Amino acid sequence: MTNAFAALGDPVRAEIVEKLAGRPMAVGELAALLPVTRPAVSQHLKVLKEARLVRDRADGTRRVYSIDPAGLGPIREWLDRHWDAALAAFAAEAEKEGP
Amino acid sequence: MTNAFAALGDPVRAEIVEKLAGRPMAVGELAALLPVTRPAVSQHLKVLKEARLVRDRADGTRRVYSIDPAGLGPIREWLDRHWDAALAAFAAEAEKEGP
DNA sequence: TTTATTGGTAAGTTACAACTAACGGTTAGC
DNA sequence: GCTAACCGTTAGTTGTAACTTACCAATAAA
Numbered sequence: 465m466t467n468a469f470a471a472l473g474d475p476v477r478a479e480i481v482e483k484l485a486g487r488p489m490a491v492g493e494l495a496a497l498l499p500v501t502r503p504a505v506s507q508h509l510k511v512l513k514e515a516r517l518v519r520d521r522a523d524g525t526r527r528v529y530s531i532d533p534a535g536l537g538p539i540r541e542w543l544d545r546h547w548d549a550a551l552a553a554f555a556a557e558a559e560k561e562g563p
Numbered sequence: 564m565t566n567a568f569a570a571l572g573d574p575v576r577a578e579i580v581e582k583l584a585g586r587p588m589a590v591g592e593l594a595a596l597l598p599v600t601r602p603a604v605s606q607h608l609k610v611l612k613e614a615r616l617v618r619d620r621a622d623g624t625r626r627v628y629s630i631d632p633a634g635l636g637p638i639r640e641w642l643d644r645h646w647d648a649a650l651a652a653f654a655a656e657a658e659k660e661g662p
Numbered sequence: 663t664t665t666a667t668t669g670g671t672a673a674g675t676t677a678c679a680a681c682t683a684a685c686g687g688t689t690a691g692c
Numbered sequence: 693g694c695t696a697a698c699c700g701t702t703a704g705t706t707g708t709a710a711c712t713t714a715c716c717a718a719t720a721a722a
Contacts, residue, residue: 473569
């Protein structure tokens with residue numbers, strides 16, 4: 465789960481996700497829009513794929529990548545869970561001060 | 564904004580956030596619960612503070628850290644925005660195939 | 663079959679993040 | 693004023709992530 469955060473923590477990978485959010489794209493297509501080489505993009509896509517943030521399907525010699533909606537779940541769960549806890553703790557501290 | 568993701572991408576920092584979500588704590592207190600030294604915790608807290616994920620207040624010689632709820636906003640906005648776009652793009656692709 | 667297109671992988675380099683040890687600064691208590 | 697407790701910062705080391713170049717595999721087209 466912290467894997468997904470680390471994956472999105474890299475600016476290039478975040479940009480890849482933003483591009484793919486617009487529409488599915490092939491590797492070379494992505495590389496043409498980014499300031500890095502195609503192999504670099506390929507390596508980033510591998511990280512994103514392992515984090516369940518993107519999917520890929522074959523199309524001839526091309527590989528079309530798209531967002532994997534399944535990866536979002538754990539992230540949002542984690543955020544909601546701990547921030548709710550933080551707010552509860554904050555309220556509890558305030559309660560101690562005075563009504 | 565990708566700063567916040569990078570901050571949460573480190574497992575030690577994620578654990579710090581989890582502990583602070585339970586209740587505000589001092590630096591030494593945190594260090595006693597973690598597998599790293601106190602200076603390391605201090606450096607991690609600096610990163611989390613720059614990412615607006617924690618706040619600190621002075622209490623004598625101690626520094627008490629707590630979650631900063633303000634840091635969550637941009638993260639959730641980013642997630643919602645791009646995943647909504649991804650789902651829309653996904654639906655648009657499906658539409659092209661056949662009704 | 664040969665040639666071109668498209669991608670993943672390997673090797674090697676470089677920059678940076680994470681850590682510890684040592685030091686200095688600030689507040690509390692005697 | 694002196695001592696102790698608590699914390700941030702600096703210096704230095706080490707592991708690893710990100711990148712490019714070069715190479716190999718697979719499919720499409722001629």
